[in-house]
Amino acid sequence: MTYFPDYLKTYPNMNTSSPLHISLNRLPNGFRAHRHDFLEFSYVVEGAGREAINETLHEMLPGTFTFVLPYQIHELYTGTDGPLTLYNCMFSMDLLMESSAGEGLLRLIDLAGERPFVQLEGSDRERMKWLIEDMYREYAGREPWRQTMLQTRLKEILVLFDRTRRTAKLGGTSGGHHSADSLRAGDGRKTGSIWSIIHYIHQHYQDELALSDLAARFSLSVSRMSEVIKETTGQTYSQFLRDLRLRHACGLLASTEMSVAEVAMEVGYGSYKTFSRVFRESKGLAPKDYRRSIAARRSSADT
The missing domain is CATH 2.60.120.280 (Regulatory protein AraC)
Structure with a gap:
């Protein structure tokens, strides 16, 4: 393990x-x-x-x-x-x-x-x-x-x-070491770097990014792609995607006047209800309450 x-x-x-x-x-x-x-x-x-x-x-x-x-x-x-x-x-x-x-x-x-x-x-x-x-x-x-x-x-x-x-x-005074991050498919052919996968997820997490689509893009089976993400991040793909989206959402709630529905769409949730539920389960409070708590904290710091 x-x-x-x-x-x-x-x-x-x-x-x-x-x-x-x-x-x-x-x-x-x-x-x-x-x-x-x-x-x-x-x-x-x-x-x-x-x-x-x-x-x-x-x-x-x-x-x-x-x-x-x-x-x-x-x-x-x-x-x-x-x-x-x-x-x-x-x-x-x-x-x-x-x-x-x-x-x-x-x-x-x-x-x-x-x-x-x-x-x-x-x-x-x-x-x-x-x-x-x-x-x-x-x-x-x-x-x-x-x-x-x-x-x-x-x-x-x-x-x-x-x-x-x-x-x-x-100049020969320092050299790169061998990377342990290369991935190989079952036939031993190098199919890419784990960092290429992580980059791609970071760039496209706002889209509908299914694990099967990600696996196909990087020529890996769905099960192997799932394993790679879990081994690298310690999270399942769905957990990793959720955290990226919620981190972006927190930033938008804290630094913009976008409505909660607009924030939900911006970070990749097509449903306002789904976004609110996932946000509450992760952060312990509703998106609107999170925004209020950030504003209150800033007001307190300025006084």
Whole structure:
């Protein structure tokens, strides 16, 4: 039986039009094994430790930048030399899916077999430190164009990471490791990457996306497609699809004036009643009440 450690599903600022949260953390005792359905990067400021991503260990030192993909199991270890101080930024895959930029930065996730970390030195290290510190300042402030600046910094940070990773690989100082994410059908023919499937679901969850249609698109049997999604996400296909739709719905309820019926249609539910029932079962309250609770929370924070 596949073992799944803690599944973290939430982070501050998640259900907004700009789902991103950055924090500076001090870890005296590491952090337990966990996974999540959002993206995360970390950058070490002080201390030393190690990180395991899908059971592959790497060192964490000042200047280490790590990019963790959704559903990857990772754990942090610290030694006797003191705590590990690092920035952590959690954000939605949606921020990498801008239509104006084609596939945006989703190409980074397609490179799942590449090394998930770099050890930055020299000018690259100084540049990354400045970008992350500036992003942290923007997040904590309330300046005009805050969301635009945060998304701009995020893109600059990820581009710098990937450029550094590619340069190091070409120079022979670091190499990609073999990806365990490739899928094979019964005849042994490679049929695609699990990340291609995850991307496709993220891009089309608002449509009528039957498991059989998804399986046919990626040349897998329905049972194999079901197994792949369960093995990767720890959820059934219907649970995974529901969570994606409800996360989008929460963001729309919190950040727009769309009616509940319009939100239901926008996230892929053809029936208002079905959407309301599923939302209540998952969140414990009706969509309208959820919207009121978010508005009350914001009002309280502003006073």
